[in-house]
Amino acid sequence: xxxxxxxxxxxxxxxxxxxxxxxxxxxxxxxxxxxxxxxxxxxxxxxxxxxxxxxxxxxxxxxxxxxxxxxxxxxxxxxxxxxxxxxxxxxxxxxxxxxxxxxxxxxxxxxxxxxxxxxxxxxxxxxxxxxxxxxxxxxxxxxxxxxxxxxxxxxxxxxxxxxxxxxxxxxxxxxxxxxxxxxxxxxxxxxxxxxxxxxxxxxxxxxxxxxxxxxxxxxxxxxxxxxxxxxxxxxxxxxxxxxxxxxxxxxxxxxxxxxxxxxxxxxxxxxxxxxxxxxxxxxxxxxxxxxxxxxxxxxxxxxxxxxxxxxxxxxxxxxxxxxxxxxxxxxxxxxxxxxxxxxxxxxxxxxxxxxxxxxxxxxxxxxxxxxxxxxxxxxxxxxxxxxxxxxxxxxxxxxxxxxxxxxxxxxxxxxxxxxxxxxxxxxxxxxx
Numbered sequence: 001x002x003x004x005x006x007x008x009x010x011x012x013x014x015x016x017x018x019x020x021x022x023x024x025x026x027x028x029x030x031x032x033x034x035x036x037x038x039x040x041x042x043x044x045x046x047x048x049x050x051x052x053x054x055x056x057x058x059x060x061x062x063x064x065x066x067x068x069x070x071x072x073x074x075x076x077x078x079x080x081x082x083x084x085x086x087x088x089x090x091x092x093x094x095x096x097x098x099x100x101x102x103x104x105x106x107x108x109x110x111x112x113x114x115x116x117x118x119x120x121x122x123x124x125x126x127x128x129x130x131x132x133x134x135x136x137x138x139x140x141x142x143x144x145x146x147x148x149x150x151x152x153x154x155x156x157x158x159x160x161x162x163x164x165x166x167x168x169x170x171x172x173x174x175x176x177x178x179x180x181x182x183x184x185x186x187x188x189x190x191x192x193x194x195x196x197x198x199x200x201x202x203x204x205x206x207x208x209x210x211x212x213x214x215x216x217x218x219x220x221x222x223x224x225x226x227x228x229x230x231x232x233x234x235x236x237x238x239x240x241x242x243x244x245x246x247x248x249x250x251x252x253x254x255x256x257x258x259x260x261x262x263x264x265x266x267x268x269x270x271x272x273x274x275x276x277x278x279x280x281x282x283x284x285x286x287x288x289x290x291x292x293x294x295x296x297x298x299x300x301x302x303x304x305x306x307x308x309x310x311x312x313x314x315x316x317x318x319x320x321x322x323x324x325x326x327x328x329x330x331x332x333x334x335x336x337x338x339x340x341x342x343x344x345x346x347x348x349x350x351x352x353x354x355x356x357x358x359x360x361x362x363x364x365x366x367x368x369x370x371x372x373x374x375x376x377x378x379x380x381x382x383x384x385x386x387x388x389x390x391x392x393x394x395x396x397x398x399x400x401x402x403x404x405x406x407x408x409x410x411x412x413x414x415x416x417x418x419x420x421x422x423x424x425x426x427x428x429x430x431x432x
Contacts, residue, residue: 001294011164011184013034015177022071030065033065045060087161091187094155097211101148102424105142108138108139115134119325133399136399152211152214164176168285169195169285195285199290207300209272215268219262229253238314243257261310335370342355347382371393
């Protein structure tokens with residue numbers, strides 16, 4: 001919290017000067033002294049001798065400038081200082097986390113573009129459902145991560161509030177211009193209640209929850225890719241940089257990074273739970289228990305940034321294997337297309353569903369694929385099944401038959417990609 005503490009101290013000194021507490025020479029001396037303190041710390045000053053970062057900056061400032069440094073704490077409490085520092089810290093790091101999320105999204109778009117025509121089975125309950133484009137699958141995680149960025153942005157609104165001027169709990173007798181002080185530090189607004197201001201840690205919990213959603217989506221993606229990289233599936237191949245070998249079995253290519261990403265949310269949940277249970281039932285205002293908020297805050301951010309960096313790197317070393325995806329698209333996966341065909345001929349869907357379920361049972365009982373039934377067998381189930389379109393069991397035709405916005409139709413997936421690229425370009429413009 002060093003940079004935040006120095007920034008808040010500089011702004012507070014200016015506010016004290018504006019309130020007439022500091023003379024012009026004293027205000028200037030404090031600003032110069034704070035710069036000297038920053039240089040000393042950057043040069044390796046030992047901070048372990050101090051109780052906390054607030055005491056360290058203040059004591060070192062007094063060493064630099066003498067009595068004017070003693071005035072900096074006028075009307076100010078560490079209770080509000082730590083709140084200000086934590087909010088400034090999060091204001092500085094949340095955009096960086098969002099940028100790292102964009103990096104993973106970009107890697108997903110590149111992966112989607114590397115195999116635009118590849119079709120694989122879409123799954124529910126880990127059972128083959130309907131054919132989808134691999135690009136459509138990749139984009140499903142792009143949009144999940146986009147929501148995560150929105151959650152981070154929304155959490156930032158609650159972070160972006162200045163508590164300085166709240167004192168220990170009751171406010172300050174100094175006529176500080178809190179609006180000007182908050183604006184000086186780049187805050188969007190100021191806290192409304194001094195008691196609430198020094199007690200509130202909900203903005204940290206909310207940020208940790210938003211970070212948790214990021215890791216949750218990375219974990220889901222990682223689980224899929226662990227499965228997809230297995231010999232039984234083989235939908236993707238991992239380059240050497242994305243896999244490790246076994247200490248005993250030379251043939252192994254273990255998806256260790258994806259497995260570690262799969263575990264990442266558990267660490268974040270630990271940070272969240274630790275702070276949540278610390279806050280539960282605390283009496284009003286500041287209590288020393290609140291000192292326990294630092295580690296969950298710092299480690300939650302660090303763990304998420306580390307996971308995002310790993311996710312972007314490993315996705316750049318994933319290669320789709322379209323032929324294995326195509327081999328997994330068996331005839332049974334077109335059962336819904338067959339039912340839709342009956343609907344187009346006027347049957348209610350529930351009846352069509354039952355008829356095609358009968359066709360599936362007939363094929364399974366005889367050990368044949370769904371497209372192996374004879375014309376007579378299909379006609380016996382329903383006359384409309386006697387003559388089937390030649391391309392009914394073609395996965396490319398199946399995805400092209402989808403019509404709704406957001407579906408796996410190639411043209412609509414292309415629209416998704418273009419919209420996704422536009423969002424990333426806009427995000428890069430905002431961050432720059």
